[in-house]
Amino acid sequence: MKNGEAVGGGGGGSSISPLVSFLLGAAMAIVCILFVVSASPGRRLADISAWSNATATAEDTPQEVAAASNITAAPSPVQAPAPVSAYGDLEEVLRRAAMKDRTVIMTQINAAWTKPGSLLDLFLESFRTGEGGVARLLDHLVIVSMDPAAYEGCQAVHRHCYFLRTTGVDYRSEKMFMSKDYLEMMWGRNKFQQTVLQLGYNFLFTDVDVMWFRDPFRHISMGADMAISTDVFMGDPYSLGNFPNGGFLFVRSSNKTVELYRSWQQGRWRFFGKHEQDVFNLIKHEQAARLQLTIQFLDTTYISGFCQLSKDLDKICTLHANCCVGLAAKLHDLRSVLDVWTNYTAAPPEDRRAGKFQWNLPGICIH
Ligand SMILES: *[C@@H]1O[C@H](CO)[C@@H](O)[C@H](O)[C@H]1NC(C)=O
Ligand SMILES: *[C@@H]1O[C@H](CO)[C@@H](O)[C@H](O)[C@H]1NC(C)=O
Ligand SMILES: *[C@@H]1O[C@H](CO)[C@@H](O)[C@H](O)[C@H]1NC(C)=O
Ligand SMILES: *[C@@H]1O[C@H](CO)[C@@H](O)[C@H](O)[C@H]1NC(C)=O
Numbered sequence: 001m002k003n004g005e006a007v008g009g010g011g012g013g014s015s016i017s018p019l020v021s022f023l024l025g026a027a028m029a030i031v032c033i034l035f036v037v038s039a040s041p042g043r044r045l046a047d048i049s050a051w052s053n054a055t056a057t058a059e060d061t062p063q064e065v066a067a068a069s070n071i072t073a074a075p076s077p078v079q080a081p082a083p084v085s086a087y088g089d090l091e092e093v094l095r096r097a098a099m100k101d102r103t104v105i106m107t108q109i110n111a112a113w114t115k116p117g118s119l120l121d122l123f124l125e126s127f128r129t130g131e132g133g134v135a136r137l138l139d140h141l142v143i144v145s146m147d148p149a150a151y152e153g154c155q156a157v158h159r160h161c162y163f164l165r166t167t168g169v170d171y172r173s174e175k176m177f178m179s180k181d182y183l184e185m186m187w188g189r190n191k192f193q194q195t196v197l198q199l200g201y202n203f204l205f206t207d208v209d210v211m212w213f214r215d216p217f218r219h220i221s222m223g224a225d226m227a228i229s230t231d232v233f234m235g236d237p238y239s240l241g242n243f244p245n246g247g248f249l250f251v252r253s254s255n256k257t258v259e260l261y262r263s264w265q266q267g268r269w270r271f272f273g274k275h276e277q278d279v280f281n282l283i284k285h286e287q288a289a290r291l292q293l294t295i296q297f298l299d300t301t302y303i304s305g306f307c308q309l310s311k312d313l314d315k316i317c318t319l320h321a322n323c324c325v326g327l328a329a330k331l332h333d334l335r336s337v338l339d340v341w342t343n344y345t346a347a348p349p350e351d352r353r354a355g356k357f358q359w360n361l362p363g364i365c366i367h
Helices: 002-012 018-039 060-072 090-097 119-128 134-140 148-157 180-198 255-270 276-291 327-346 349-353
Strands: 103-109 141-145 161-163 202-206 210-212 226-232 243-251 295-297 303-305 318-320
Touching: 090 103, 090 141, 090 161, 090 180, 103 119, 103 134, 103 148, 103 180, 119 134, 119 148, 119 210, 119 327, 134 141, 141 148, 148 161, 180 202, 180 243, 180 255, 180 276, 210 327, 226 303, 243 276, 243 303, 243 318, 255 276
Parallel strands: 103 141, 103 202, 141 161, 226 295, 303 318
Antiparallel strands: 202 243, 210 318, 226 243
16 A cells, blocks of 8 residues: 555646546555565465365365455455355365363374374374363364375374465474464464454363363363463463463453464564464553453463473363474374373272372483
8 A cells, every 4th residue: 555655646746637647646555555465475364264175175265356356346256156154165174073061172183193002092082081071072182184194094093174275385294383384384273263263262272192081171270361371381361471382272262362372473474483372472561452362371281392391180170282392202202201190090989099000200301
């Protein structure tokens, strides 16, 4: 827009009549708008568009043209095929998986994590060997796949699979922490979460390297707009001084939380090069105040991780392989954790209470 005005103003100084000059300026503005729209290559729609049964992959372009033409008031293109939905079968998958209160559990995988004996196997095994009905929560788990192989891997073992088509990143392999692809993946995940909120679903997002031993929902406050796990829990669940970890994150769908996600996404450019967790830390104070958000930080006694390990097996609900870099290290330590847990659950109550069971320490990461 700014460029358009500048050019139009320059034209006014010459012999061209004011009307022509105005029209030229307007035309330039339109060109600018079109340029901006086409320069951001379909992020908004293409990021989230999905692959339903390997069909309908090329729907992005007509929608973009339609959106741009509305802005510039040009006649609409003759027959843009009515796309099924910008999200593919996302709404259908969410509807099938949701609890009565429209809450879904979500995790995200790529091919490197779906091989037999890899993280997805351990993740699902934890639910099945968990206690107090945590296995039933699998009915509400949506596994978001980042590449075709992961989608296939998901379908072989689970009912609710969704293919998230993303542009420009090869998601198949393990991502090195803070590489360009890693950042792209983390921000893509953030954007996807916003979409789920906008569709009216609350979600509990869990990394696939979180073991689920007991139902964690009982530790999430009814009044929280957002509940997030912590690397280090400082003792006060409502203090913004805690160190959040987005690998385990509950968000309740509302205008406030959608607005939070908008600001969060903008923070990507305000604090360029940072990953979403750092940006959250940078904006949490201003946004919590502006939107009057209740943000609960989860106690590591229950919602734990390798960073601050809960040693009380009678209380622990989930355990995240955080503070641990590398797939092999995570697999090693989580396997060991699951083996101890299996022995613990098989033991009589008095042995459990006697504290006979402890994690095998140290592992590669866990200590
Ligand atoms: C996928 O394809 C199979 C077989 O062609 C069909 O039975 C199923 O309903 C399809 N699923 C979706 C979501 O379109
Ligand atoms: C297009 O513009 C009309 C009115 O100008 C508006 O009602 C409609 O919501 C717009 N559509 C889109 C897709 O922006
Ligand atoms: C969001 O706000 C709009 C109007 O401001 C309202 O109609 C809508 O119900 C709100 N949605 C939620 C989920 O609160
Ligand atoms: C589990 O219990 C069996 C039998 O008591 C024991 O041999 C094994 O070492 C235990 N595993 C772990 C990981 O503690």
